[in-house]
Amino acid sequence: MFTGTALFDLLLPGDSRSLKDKRGYLRPILALLRKYEVSAAEVGDQDRHGRAQLGVAIVxxxxxxxxxVLDHCERAVAGRPEIELLSVKRRVIGDDDF
Structure with missing residues (x-):
């Protein structure tokens, strides 16, 4: 069994001045990620208007x-023209790593 995680650090457009605007940008990205049969959620910077951290996990x-699958997710997020992908932290852990 292997688990993989990815943490995406995003810069949102300047017009995301409210949390409602922010959710408007993140909702379709999270829906897209879930099509790859991963768990995806906003996991950081929830109170910052212009930034977001999205987490993805797969087993x-x-x-x-x-x-x-993590490659597909990264390409999907990087390909979104409305946001800027600042960084990605990935990790794959197997049974031998515990």
């Missing part, structure tokens, strides 16, 4: 599959 039997 699979094969490490290659975990990496492939």
């Amino acid at each position: 699979a039997a094969d490490a290659a599959h975990v990496r492939e």
Whole structure:
């Protein structure tokens, strides 16, 4: 069994001046990520209007599959023209890592 996580640090457009505006940008991104059958949520910077941190987690039997899905998620977030992807922190852990 392998688990994979990714933490996306995002810069949102300047017009996201309220938490309602922020949610308007994040909701479709989270919906897109969930199409890859991962758990996805806003996990940081909830009270900052122009920034967001999204977390993604996956569990699979094969490490290659975990990496492939995280790659797809990263490309999906990076491809969103309305936001800027500042950084991504990824981690894959297997049974031997515990």
